[in-house]
Amino acid sequence: xxxxxxxxxxxxxxxxxxxxxxxxxxxxxxxxxxxxxxxxxxxxxxxxxxxxxxxxxxxxxxxxxxxxxxxxxxxxxxxxxxxxxxxxxxxxxxxxxxxxxxxxxxxxxxxxxxxxxxxxxxxxxxxxxxxxxxxxxxxxxxxxxxxxxxxxxxxxxxxxxxxxxxxxxxxxxxxxxxxxxxxxxxxxxxxxxxxxxxxxxxxxxxxxxxxxxxxxxxxxxxxxxxxxxxxxxxxxxxxxxxxxxxxxxxxxxxxxxxxxxxxxxxxxxxxxxxxxxxxxxxxxxxxxxxxx
Ligand SMILES: Nc1ncnc2c1ncn2[C@@H]1O[C@H](COP(=O)(O)OP(=O)(O)OP(=O)(O)O)[C@@H](O)[C@H]1O
Ligand code: SF4
Ligand code: SF4
Numbered sequence: 001x002x003x004x005x006x007x008x009x010x011x012x013x014x015x016x017x018x019x020x021x022x023x024x025x026x027x028x029x030x031x032x033x034x035x036x037x038x039x040x041x042x043x044x045x046x047x048x049x050x051x052x053x054x055x056x057x058x059x060x061x062x063x064x065x066x067x068x069x070x071x072x073x074x075x076x077x078x079x080x081x082x083x084x085x086x087x088x089x090x091x092x093x094x095x096x097x098x099x100x101x102x103x104x105x106x107x108x109x110x111x112x113x114x115x116x117x118x119x120x121x122x123x124x125x126x127x128x129x130x131x132x133x134x135x136x137x138x139x140x141x142x143x144x145x146x147x148x149x150x151x152x153x154x155x156x157x158x159x160x161x162x163x164x165x166x167x168x169x170x171x172x173x174x175x176x177x178x179x180x181x182x183x184x185x186x187x188x189x190x191x192x193x194x195x196x197x198x199x200x201x202x203x204x205x206x207x208x209x210x211x212x213x214x215x216x217x218x219x220x221x222x223x224x225x226x227x228x229x230x231x232x233x234x235x236x237x238x239x240x241x242x243x244x245x246x247x248x249x250x251x252x253x254x255x256x257x258x259x260x261x262x263x264x265x266x267x268x269x270x271x272x273x274x275x276x277x278x279x280x281x282x283x284x285x286x287x288x289x290x291x292x
Contacts (some may be wrong), residue, residue: 001156002289003164003183005034005212009191009199011170014219015189017252017262019077020044021165022187023126024224024261025282027260029163031124032152033131034145034179036117040241044261047122047129055147057116057138058096063091065139067108074100074109076251092137119147140167142243146180165227172199172206186198186214187243192227204240214240215288217281241288244281 006019020041023031033041060081063074068087075083078100080092091114101109116138122129130151132144137283152164168179168186180186184206190200207214216235221228228245235242251274255265263275 001162001164002185004285005166005168005180005183005186006291007168007176007180007186007188008144008170008209009172009203010191010193010196011044012168013189013191013196014246014252015170016040016044016167017256018154018187018189018217018219018260018281019165021263021275021278022282022285023124023165024263025279026165027162029127029165030124030152030155030159030163031127031129032148032164032166033129033146034166034175035169036134036141036144036148036175037169039131039133041129043130044256044259045124045126045129046259047120047124047131049120049122049123051253053119053151054115055119055132055134055144055204056113057143058094058114058115058132059098059111060091060094060096060113061100063087063089064108064110069106069108071105073103073105075105081143085192101214117144119144119151121151127161128159130155134206141175142178145175146170149179149225159237172202176203176206177210180208180212183212185285186212186284188214188216189219190216190231192218192231194222194227195203197227197234201234204238213288215243215285216240217243218245218249222247240261241284243284243288246274246277246281251279 006017033039049271079274080095082090082095095230097173117134119132132169132205163170169175251271265271
């Protein structure tokens with residue numbers, strides 16, 4: 001089974017637009033929305049949730065006040081200021097490091113599970129989907145990405161799918177790393193802006209560090225053709241395949257408003273042209289995936 005992650009380095013480059021289009025073009029895939037901090041694939045794919053699973057992130061300290069002698073050691077040793085003057089745990093600040101439980105002379109502190117969000121198994125018009133929602137203020141997004149990927153693998157086994165298409169988070173942080181480790185290929189969606197080029201180089205560096213082959217798709221290439229050439233040269237020099245370029249177009253936004261993919265939005269010549277380009281990009285990527 002092949003796993004492909006769509007990432008972007010920089011936010012707002014069209015990653016979700018393109019990942020949703022890929023989901024509609026794949027023959028036999030599971031879709032995994034791993035952009036868990038700002039999930040928006042569901043706006044286009046309208047998943048029907050079939051199963052909701054509690055997600056437990058970081059553990060949290062809990063004090064048994066009947067054992068506590070108010071010595072204050074836990075408070076002194078908590079680096080996150082998560083213990084109040086009257087020795088209570090501030091849930092929003094507790095990072096679950098366990099130091100307080102370790103130093104407590106009375107064994108009054110235990111580490112307990114804390115629900116940090118919900119993971120979902122769903123059905124979409126293009127096949128099964130794994131996705132999730134992190135609770136407000138929670139920070140275990142890398143762990144939740146890993147959980148969504150595990151759920152996607154279960155769906156692939158259950159429905160005999162041969163591919164998982166992962167919509168990864170933007171940036172280069174731990175949730176990006178969790179969404180690309182062990183996949184067969186990443187497709188980096190970039191745009192020809194100065195920050196786009198900078199973030200592309202950074203995210204390609206992360207992919208290379210984890211030995212994941214990368215291809216690049218340049219979105220809105222015509223907003224700055226000079227920068228597009230810089231990206232193409234950079235990719236050529238570094239042996240990275242540019243699988244295609246998409247022009248600036250009103251179609252992605254029009255399709256998004258109708259909650260459909262750009263491939264489904266087919267009411268004029270212009271939209272046909274746009275979706276034909278995306279199909280070519282998909283086919284180039286599939287060739288690269290086979291070749292690698
Ligand atoms: N080729 C294009 N031409 C013009 N607008 C586009 C193009 N591709 C995407 N857009 C628009 O850009 C906006 C951002 O796209 P999208 O949500 O797919 O990006 P993203 O990288 O997933 O963003 P985020 O990081 O916020 O998840 C949307 O309004 C989308 O319709
Ligand atoms: S688990 Fe760590 S962060 Fe939480 S209260 Fe204890 S020492 Fe502070
Ligand atoms: S270290 Fe233990 S006994 Fe001391 S104040 Fe904290 S909970 Fe109470």
